[in-house]
Amino acid sequence: MHTVLDLLRLLADRTDEGVGSDAPGDDLERTAAELAASQPEAGALALRIRAAMDAGRRRESELAALVEIARDLTSEPDSGSVHDAIVRRARALLGTDLAYLTLYDAERGDTYMRVTSGSVSRRFQSLRLPLGAGLGGLVAASRTPHWTGRYAGDGRYRHTTEIDTAVAEEGIVAICGTPLLVADEFVGVLFAANRSARPFGPDDVALLGSLAALAAVSIVQTRRLADTATALDALRGAHAAIAEAADAHDRFAGVVLEGGDVADIAEALGRLLGGWVTVLDLDGTPTARHGPVPDDLDTTAALRRAGRETGDLGGRPVAVPCAGGAWVIAVIAGGQRLGTLLLGGIGGPGAGTDGELSAAQIRTVERAGMVTALVMLFTQRADETDRLDRADALDELLAAVGPPRPAALTRVSGLGISARRPHVLLVCRCAPGRRRAVAREAAALGGRSGLVGERDGAVVALLPGDDPGASGARLARPASTQDPDGAVTVGAAGPFRPADGTDAALAEARRSVEALVALDRVGEAAAASDLGFAGLLLGERPDVAGYVTGILGPVAEHDERRGSELVRTLEAYYAAGASPTRAAATLHVHVNTVAQRLERVGTLLGPGWQEPDRSLEVQLALRLHRLGGQGRER
Structure with missing residues (x-):
C-alpha cells in the first residue's frame, strides 16, 4: 500500500x-x-x-522556443529548410513523439506529406490525404482544428485503408491537427502526434494553432520571396528601394534574434531614418522612444488617425502622415491592435521635404511595424499568461483562512515567491478605469517576486519587504485637476510571512484603506501604525507601546535624560482644561515654570502639537502611558 x-x-x-x-x-x-x-x-x-x-x-x-522558431524561419535559405524547422520546433515545443506538415495541392485537391520529424514509416512519410478523409483531411476540409486521444476507432473521422495502414505502421495513437491559414488562403495542416494515448488539451491545441499561424505566414512569405528573388536578379538596379527595405527588415530581424525588445527596434528605425521614434501602448503611454521626441506631440490625435486609417484598410498596418510632420502606423498582429508607432524629424537618404517619406522609407516603417507587432505579441502573451498565473495564485492565498495549503505554497514558490520571508500586502482603491494601470504599476514594483490581482473591486498586491507604509506610498496618488478620477488610495499591512496566512493582513489593509477614505485622506497610503489612534482600532495586533513612543517618545526621553517632569506637566495641563495657571497650582510650581516646560514640549513635539487633532493624539498617548506605568507597578 x-x-x-x-x-x-x-x-x-x-x-x-x-x-x-x-x-x-x-x-x-x-x-x-x-x-x-x-x-x-x-x-x-x-x-x-x-x-x-x-x-x-x-x-x-x-x-524561448518561439524565439528559436523565429530564428530558424528567418535564417533558413529555402522553403525546404523552413518546413524542416517548423516541424522540428513544433515537436520540441509540444513535447510529442512526432510532428509533421502537409501542404495543399490545389491541382489535385488534396494534401500531401511534405516533411516529418520523429517518423519511422516510409508509407506514412509519403501519405496523401484527400479532403475530408481522416483527421487531417477533415482539418483541411473544415479549416478548423481537430484532435483525438485515440485515432483508431474514433467514429468522428472517415477512415480509409491507406490512411489507417500508414497510421498503424507509424504507431500513432493520439493526433492533433490545425490548419495553416493566411487570410483566406489555405496552405496546409500542421500536426503533432503521440504513439500513446496521451490526450491533447486546449492549451496544446492553442499553442499548435499559434505555431501554425506563424508557419503559414513563413511558408507564404518564403514562397513569395522565392518568386520575387528571380525578378530581383534581373531588376536589381531598378529596385534599389526594395533592396533598402529588405535590408531594413534584416536589421529588425537581427535585433529580435539578438534578444532585442521594442526599444531596440525603435532605436534601429530611428537610426535608419535619421529621426525620432516613439512606441505607445494601447493606453497611449510611451513604452519606448529614440531621439528628440517633441514635448508637444499630440498623441491623442495620432492614435485616432492610426485607428481610422487602419479601419479603412481592413486592419492592414500602413504608415500615414499626421500633424506636425509626424508619421503614424498602427501595430497590429492577428487583427489585434497592440499599440502605435510614431516617428518624425526624418532626414535620412531619400527623404522628401517637410518630413515626407520616400516609398522605400514607408516600406521600412511598415516592416518595423510588423516586427514590433511580433515582439509585442510574444511579450503580451507571455506577460498575460504570467499575470493570470500570479493573480490566480494570489487569489488562492487570500482565500485561505489561516496558513495556506501546501499546494498553494508550492505554486507561489514556482512563481518566485519566498513565502517564508517578510512581505507586505497592499489594497489599492481607485476608479474602475484606473485599475489596470495600478495593477501594472504594482506588478512592476514587485517584479518577479510579487503577486498582483483584483479582489472585491480593489487591486491587491503582495510584495516582498518589511515597510508597508513605504511600499504603499509608491502606489498612492492624489487626484488632480487634469485627472479627477486618478486618485489611488492604499491601505497597507505587514510585514508578515505568507506561509503563515494572509487573511489577517488582508483584513487590516482593507480597514486601513477604508479609514483613509473615511478620514478624507483619499490619495494617500497608510498602514494601521500610520493612522494614529485610528490605527489602534484597525490594526490586527495594536502596538500600544509603539504608539505611545511615536507620540511622546521625545518628551519621555528628555525626562529620563534630564530628570525633568515634562510628561507630568502635560498630564496636569490637560487635566486642568489646558490652563497653565491651574496646572501650576496642581504641580505646586510657578505658572512661569509651567509655561517654560510647555515651551520645551513644543520644541520636542514640533509645531502644531496643540492643534485639535494632535492634541487628541497626545492626550490619548498620555492615558496609555499612565496605564502602562500602572501595569508595570502592579
Missing part, C-alpha cells in the same frame, strides 16, 4: 528529473490512483501539484 510519503518522493523525483523526464510520472499517477482509494484528497493533490509543475516548466520553455 502506497503512502503519502511515496507520493512526496515521486514528486521530488519529478522535480529533480526536469522537464524532459516522464520516468517518475507514470509511477506518480499509479501511486496517486492507489492512494486515492483510501485518501482521495492526497491522490488528487499530488496530481494537481505535478500538473502545476509541468505547466510552469512548459510556459518557461515556450517563449
Whole structure:
C-alpha cells in the first residue's frame, strides 16, 4: 500500500528529473490512483501539484522556443529548410513523439506529406490525404482544428485503408491537427502526434494553432520571396528601394534574434531614418522612444488617425502622415491592435521635404511595424499568461483562512515567491478605469517576486519587504485637476510571512484603506501604525507601546535624560482644561515654570502639537502611558 510519503518522493523525483523526464510520472499517477482509494484528497493533490509543475516548466520553455522558431524561419535559405524547422520546433515545443506538415495541392485537391520529424514509416512519410478523409483531411476540409486521444476507432473521422495502414505502421495513437491559414488562403495542416494515448488539451491545441499561424505566414512569405528573388536578379538596379527595405527588415530581424525588445527596434528605425521614434501602448503611454521626441506631440490625435486609417484598410498596418510632420502606423498582429508607432524629424537618404517619406522609407516603417507587432505579441502573451498565473495564485492565498495549503505554497514558490520571508500586502482603491494601470504599476514594483490581482473591486498586491507604509506610498496618488478620477488610495499591512496566512493582513489593509477614505485622506497610503489612534482600532495586533513612543517618545526621553517632569506637566495641563495657571497650582510650581516646560514640549513635539487633532493624539498617548506605568507597578 502506497503512502503519502511515496507520493512526496515521486514528486521530488519529478522535480529533480526536469522537464524532459516522464520516468517518475507514470509511477506518480499509479501511486496517486492507489492512494486515492483510501485518501482521495492526497491522490488528487499530488496530481494537481505535478500538473502545476509541468505547466510552469512548459510556459518557461515556450517563449524561448518561439524565439528559436523565429530564428530558424528567418535564417533558413529555402522553403525546404523552413518546413524542416517548423516541424522540428513544433515537436520540441509540444513535447510529442512526432510532428509533421502537409501542404495543399490545389491541382489535385488534396494534401500531401511534405516533411516529418520523429517518423519511422516510409508509407506514412509519403501519405496523401484527400479532403475530408481522416483527421487531417477533415482539418483541411473544415479549416478548423481537430484532435483525438485515440485515432483508431474514433467514429468522428472517415477512415480509409491507406490512411489507417500508414497510421498503424507509424504507431500513432493520439493526433492533433490545425490548419495553416493566411487570410483566406489555405496552405496546409500542421500536426503533432503521440504513439500513446496521451490526450491533447486546449492549451496544446492553442499553442499548435499559434505555431501554425506563424508557419503559414513563413511558408507564404518564403514562397513569395522565392518568386520575387528571380525578378530581383534581373531588376536589381531598378529596385534599389526594395533592396533598402529588405535590408531594413534584416536589421529588425537581427535585433529580435539578438534578444532585442521594442526599444531596440525603435532605436534601429530611428537610426535608419535619421529621426525620432516613439512606441505607445494601447493606453497611449510611451513604452519606448529614440531621439528628440517633441514635448508637444499630440498623441491623442495620432492614435485616432492610426485607428481610422487602419479601419479603412481592413486592419492592414500602413504608415500615414499626421500633424506636425509626424508619421503614424498602427501595430497590429492577428487583427489585434497592440499599440502605435510614431516617428518624425526624418532626414535620412531619400527623404522628401517637410518630413515626407520616400516609398522605400514607408516600406521600412511598415516592416518595423510588423516586427514590433511580433515582439509585442510574444511579450503580451507571455506577460498575460504570467499575470493570470500570479493573480490566480494570489487569489488562492487570500482565500485561505489561516496558513495556506501546501499546494498553494508550492505554486507561489514556482512563481518566485519566498513565502517564508517578510512581505507586505497592499489594497489599492481607485476608479474602475484606473485599475489596470495600478495593477501594472504594482506588478512592476514587485517584479518577479510579487503577486498582483483584483479582489472585491480593489487591486491587491503582495510584495516582498518589511515597510508597508513605504511600499504603499509608491502606489498612492492624489487626484488632480487634469485627472479627477486618478486618485489611488492604499491601505497597507505587514510585514508578515505568507506561509503563515494572509487573511489577517488582508483584513487590516482593507480597514486601513477604508479609514483613509473615511478620514478624507483619499490619495494617500497608510498602514494601521500610520493612522494614529485610528490605527489602534484597525490594526490586527495594536502596538500600544509603539504608539505611545511615536507620540511622546521625545518628551519621555528628555525626562529620563534630564530628570525633568515634562510628561507630568502635560498630564496636569490637560487635566486642568489646558490652563497653565491651574496646572501650576496642581504641580505646586510657578505658572512661569509651567509655561517654560510647555515651551520645551513644543520644541520636542514640533509645531502644531496643540492643534485639535494632535492634541487628541497626545492626550490619548498620555492615558496609555499612565496605564502602562500602572501595569508595570502592579
